[in-house]
Amino acid sequence: xxxxxxxNPQQREAVMxxxxxxxxxxxxxxxxxxxxxxxxxxxxxxxxxxxxxxxAVTFTNKAASEMLHRVDxxxxxxxxxxxxxxxxxxxxxxxxxxxxxxxxxxxxxxxxDTSDQMTLIRRCMRELxxxxxxxxxxxxxTRISHAKNxxxxxxxxxxxxxDFFGARVSEIYRQYQKRLREFDAMDFDDLIxxxxxxxxDHEDVRNELHERFQHLLIDEYQDTNKAQYVLxxxxxxxxxxxxxxxxxxxxIYRFRGAxxxxxxxxxxxxxxxxxxxxxQNYRSTGNILDAATGVVSNNISRKGKTLxxx
Numbered sequence: 165x166x167x168x169x170x171x172n173p174q175q176r177e178a179v180m181x182x183x184x185x186x187x188x189x190x191x192x193x194x195x196x197x198x199x200x201x202x203x204x205x206x207x208x209x210x211x212x213x214x215x216x217x218x219x220a221v222t223f224t225n226k227a228a229s230e231m232l233h234r235v236d237x238x239x240x241x242x243x244x245x246x247x248x249x250x251x252x253x254x255x256x257x258x259x260x261x262x263x264x265x266x267x268x269x270x271x272x273x274x275x276x277d278t279s280d281q282m283t284l285i286r287r288c289m290r291e292l293x294x295x296x297x298x299x300x301x302x303x304x305x306t307r308i309s310h311a312k313n314x315x316x317x318x319x320x321x322x323x324x325x326x327d328f329f330g331a332r333v334s335e336i337y338r339q340y341q342k343r344l345r346e347f348d349a350m351d352f353d354d355l356i357x358x359x360x361x362x363x364x365d366h367e368d369v370r371n372e373l374h375e376r377f378q379h380l381l382i383d384e385y386q387d388t389n390k391a392q393y394v395l396x397x398x399x400x401x402x403x404x405x406x407x408x409x410x411x412x413x414x415x416i417y418r419f420r421g422a423x424x425x426x427x428x429x430x431x432x433x434x435x436x437x438x439x440x441x442x443x444q445n446y447r448s449t450g451n452i453l454d455a456a457t458g459v460v461s462n463n464i465s466r467k468g469k470t471l472x473x474x
Contacts, residue, residue, distance in 0.1 A: 165209070166202070166210065166238065168202070171198070171202065172195075172444055174440055174442050174444070175195055175198065175202070175442060178440045179199060179202040180206060181203070181407065181440075182211075183403070183405050184404055184405065185400075185404045185405075185406050185430070185434035185437035185438070186407045186408070186437065186439075187385075187427070187431070187434075187437055187439045188409040188410075188440050188442060189411060189412070189440070189442065190409050190410065190411055191441075191443050191445060192411065192445065193445040194443065194445055195442065196383070196411075197227075197231060198234075199409065199442065200220065200381055200407075200409055201234040204218055204220060204235050204247055204249075204381065205235060205238035205239045208239050208247070209239060213378065214245070215241070215245045215246050216247070216248070216376070217376065217378040217379060218248065218377070218379045218381070219247070219248045219249075219255065219377040219379070220247060220248065220250075220380075220382075220383070221250065221251065221252055221255055221380075221381070221383065222382075222384060223251060223252070223383065223384050223387060225251060227251075228249050231249050231383075232246065232249045235247065248377070252392050252395070253355050256355040256358075256395075257275065257355055259373070260273075260355060260358060263362055263366075263369055266362060266369065267358055267361060267362060268345070269348055269350070270348050273348045273350055274348060274350075275349070275351070275352070275355070276344070276350070280351075281305055282301055282302070284340060284344070285301045285304055285305050285308075286301050287343070288340045289301065292335055292336060292339055294332055294336060299329070299333075307330075307337075308336070308337050308340060308353075309353050310421060311337065312351075312357050313389045313390060313391050314390045315360065318334060318337045318338040318341055321333075322337075322338070353391070356391045356392060356395055360391060360394050363395070363398040363399070364398065370398065370401075374403065378403065378405060379407075380396070380399055380400055380405060380407070381406075381407045381408075382396055382406065382407070382408045382410075383409050384409070385408040385409060385426065385427050385430070386410040386412050386422070386424060386426070386427040387410070387422045388426045389421035389422050389423060390421065391421075393423065396408075397433060400434070404434055406434060408427070410427050412424055412428060
């Protein structure tokens with residue numbers, strides 16, 4: 165039996181949430197990882213959900229590893245079965261390894277890291293006679309990455325980028341994707357974009373994954389970009405058993421396309437959603453919290469929390 169005595173009332177309420185969408189607004193130092201791990205343990209224990217039917221997604225390998233370690237301490241794995249806990253990219257890769265043939269790749273497709281991407285971008289630029297001094301390869305790759313994070317392919321990109329730099333980038337983008345296909349390869353951004361395409365274009369796969377992942381938990385929801393946001397909505401399906409944890413005052417990935425509106429519009433995207441605020445801070449003194457609250461209270465786009473500490 166899971167011991168919830170160490171949780172405060174709001175944490176306990178989030179952990180024991182039944183079904184349907186829930187947004188947990190977790191202030192800094194309010195124990196959000198604790199809530200997510202206890203929630204997973206509660207699903208497996210009190211709610212008899214099979215580990216394989218739980219998918220928890222976070223942003224870094226370190227956070228995913230910590231989460232899995234904490235869950236194992238609360239509910240030791242039996243028979244080798246554990247919930248799916250990983251980053252957006254690692255969980256996307258696992259699915260694509262199974263279904264890549266649906267998208268025209270082999271199941272052993274290569275995954276290009278930044279170094280591989282830069283090498284291929286330079287090759288494509290040489291093939292198109294594009295000067296790499298006028299068009300720095302890293303800047304070109306950044307533009308392409310931003311487009312992919314917005315789920316904008318080469319054709320759509322070309323339609324909306326008519327300036328001198330944008331027009332050349334669209335040519336390189338088209339050539340880059342063509343070569344990736346020829347080499348049976350995806351880059352990191354493709355992992356999420358192709359996962360979205362798989363779910364959108366193949367109803368049988370979508371239904372199979374809805375049956376598989378009956379409970380979805382998303383960490384740092386305020387830092388999701390468009391591609392990740394669309395993926396989350398597709399995975400949540402009609403059941404909508406999604407618990408999103410985040411803090412609109414702590415969004416740090418705007419430079420990577422993170423959209424604060426994803427967390428602000430959660431109730432619109434998932435009708436009937438509950439909202440629970442974790443406002444008790446376990447990390448800082450009252451003076452620090454007062455100062456921090458004074459700063460973030462000036463933010464226009466926020467749901468509003470008042471942190472306190474004992």
